[in-house]
Amino acid sequence: MVALDWGILAVYVVIVVGISYLVGRRQKDQDDYYVGGRRVPSWQVGGSLIANQVSAISLVGAPAFIAVKEGGGLKWLQYELAIPLAMIVIMAVLVPSFRSIEGITIYQWIEYRFGKVARAMLSLVFLVSRSLATGVALLATSYVTSKCIDLPLNITIVGIALIALVYTALGGIRADIYSDIIQLVILWIASLVSIWILLLLLDGNYSIPMAAKERLTVFHLDATGLGDGHTFAVWPMLFGGFFLYVSYYGCDQSQAQRLLATPNARIAQKALLINGILRFPLVLTYCAVGLLLIPLLDRMPMFAGEVMVHPPDYVMPIFFRHYMPAGMLGFIVSGVFAASMSSLDSAINSLSASSWNDILLKVFPGMDMYSDRAKIRLSRLITIFWGALTTLFAVYMAGGRDTVIELVNMIGSAFYGPIAALFIIGMILRFPGQGEAVAAMFAGVSVNVYLWLMQPGVSWMWWNLSGFVIAALVLITGGTLRWCITGQTRYTGYASVRAGAPVSYMGMLLVWFFIMVVVCMVIEGILTG
Numbered sequence: 001m002v003a004l005d006w007g008i009l010a011v012y013v014v015i016v017v018g019i020s021y022l023v024g025r026r027q028k029d030q031d032d033y034y035v036g037g038r039r040v041p042s043w044q045v046g047g048s049l050i051a052n053q054v055s056a057i058s059l060v061g062a063p064a065f066i067a068v069k070e071g072g073g074l075k076w077l078q079y080e081l082a083i084p085l086a087m088i089v090i091m092a093v094l095v096p097s098f099r100s101i102e103g104i105t106i107y108q109w110i111e112y113r114f115g116k117v118a119r120a121m122l123s124l125v126f127l128v129s130r131s132l133a134t135g136v137a138l139l140a141t142s143y144v145t146s147k148c149i150d151l152p153l154n155i156t157i158v159g160i161a162l163i164a165l166v167y168t169a170l171g172g173i174r175a176d177i178y179s180d181i182i183q184l185v186i187l188w189i190a191s192l193v194s195i196w197i198l199l200l201l202l203d204g205n206y207s208i209p210m211a212a213k214e215r216l217t218v219f220h221l222d223a224t225g226l227g228d229g230h231t232f233a234v235w236p237m238l239f240g241g242f243f244l245y246v247s248y249y250g251c252d253q254s255q256a257q258r259l260l261a262t263p264n265a266r267i268a269q270k271a272l273l274i275n276g277i278l279r280f281p282l283v284l285t286y287c288a289v290g291l292l293l294i295p296l297l298d299r300m301p302m303f304a305g306e307v308m309v310h311p312p313d314y315v316m317p318i319f320f321r322h323y324m325p326a327g328m329l330g331f332i333v334s335g336v337f338a339a340s341m342s343s344l345d346s347a348i349n350s351l352s353a354s355s356w357n358d359i360l361l362k363v364f365p366g367m368d369m370y371s372d373r374a375k376i377r378l379s380r381l382i383t384i385f386w387g388a389l390t391t392l393f394a395v396y397m398a399g400g401r402d403t404v405i406e407l408v409n410m411i412g413s414a415f416y417g418p419i420a421a422l423f424i425i426g427m428i429l430r431f432p433g434q435g436e437a438v439a440a441m442f443a444g445v446s447v448n449v450y451l452w453l454m455q456p457g458v459s460w461m462w463w464n465l466s467g468f469v470i471a472a473l474v475l476i477t478g479g480t481l482r483w484c485i486t487g488q489t490r491y492t493g494y495a496s497v498r499a500g501a502p503v504s505y506m507g508m509l510l511v512w513f514f515i516m517v518v519v520c521m522v523i524e525g526i527l528t529g
Contacts, residue, residue: 067290099268104257201299205295206292447467
């Protein structure tokens with residue numbers, strides 16, 4: 001990068017930190033710090049949700065999967081089909097229930113529904129799994145960012161973490177949301193600029209080499225992922241992805257905390273609608289970049305040679321460094337750098353919220369008597385602690401095997417299904433209690449661990465479904481037996497799907513699902529016809 005590029009990156013960092021400082025000055029209590037005073041509008045929350053999940057990893061990972069990765073291709077699009085369906089369930093079942101508690105973490109609802117042990121169990125699972133996953137996400141994005149800005153990996157990790165830690169500690173959830181929206185705009189523009197440059201480089205010659213024709217198929221209907229080794233077939237991606245997204249967006253504090261920051265359930269549901277619709281066009285943009293990289297790699301042997309000696313995820317950083325003009329490279333690197341920080345900011349803020357609300361206040365209840373200013377200072381210190389811990393983990397893992405990234409995703413899938421079952425079954429049925437909740441969590445995770453260790457041919461995407469089904473069966477069976485024997489129900493604040501979501505929102509998402517399927521079919525037909 002030249003001086004102009006570094007200047008653009010510096011301006012971005014100053015803007016983000018400056019915004020967080022201004023936001024932090026207006027904070028009066030922990031509600032402001034953790035949930036934005038519950039005044040964040042739907043478009044901001046929706047944009048933040050998109051930016052959090054579809055970030056720098058997607059900008060570099062999706063094109064790399066489509067153009068370079070062995071066994072990759074446009075099958076990546078199958079992963080998106082579950083999004084609108086998952087948003088419908090979160091809207092109709094999860095949001096009305098956990099918004100009825102008005103806490104700063106969704107695990108407060110778990111205590112209300114099941115008891116203190118269940119709340120502590122899910123909170124600890126979240127703290128451990130999210131901190132580890134965040135460290136790995138920071139490492140993964142730092143690999144790419146370090147290549148773009150040509151700095152050593154450890155320096156890049158610490159630099160990203162330090163800046164993200166400053167604006168998150170100062171500004172809380174609002175600073176995270178504002179920075180996420182800026183990142184989303186920059187990343188989308190970066191994708192469009194990449195497409196424009198690729199079109200210029202190809203100069204009308206877009207023919208795909210025969211060796212890469214299999215990458216043009218979107219739907220893989222002839223595989224199941226059940227012992228055949230096809231992780232990315234349509235059925236595990238659709239059904240497993242559905243439960244993964246329900247749990248991630250609706251039962252993971254790092255994302256659900258944004259839904260708690262809205263004024264009411266209706267605004268939170270609108271934010272989910274925005275996420276469910278706008279995410280697919282952004283992913284199509286990423287995929288277009290990957291599709292155009294296929295003929296470019298065939299036309300440019302020197303570029304292809306440099307790509308092939310690196311892991312697949314380096315294809316975009318190498319493309320940026322070779323073909324992006326000065327100034328535009330700085331703009332794009334700012335987006336990659338910023339999105340790398342988004343892997344950290346939302347996680348450490350939610351880790352701080354759960355640590356304070358679900359753990360510290362239970363162990364030291366007297367802390368609730370502190371002044372609002374003292375609570376904000378403590379919240380910032382907890383945020384710094386988690387930021388430092390995840391950074392140390394990323395630095396420790398640097399230089400290790402890239403497969404650790406997939407390992408962490410597999411660990412998440414082992415827990416996502418059972419967690420979603422506790423929330424959804426607990427909201428729909430009255431009778432399962434805390435004992436059944438603990439047993440269901442243990443049973444669901446145990447089955448997934450068995451599949452992991454003893455059935456390696458089963459796609460880990462299926463674990464999200466298997467964990468949900470096993471946990472749900474334990475909850476329903478155990479709760480029914482206890483209800484029949486004792487006649488007691490644990491839950492008195494029953495909130496079923498009758499609380500619901502606007503029919504128009506759910507209808508729009510259902511229609512959008514079918515539009516997505518048609519669009520994917522048209523893309524596949526044009527490219528392979």
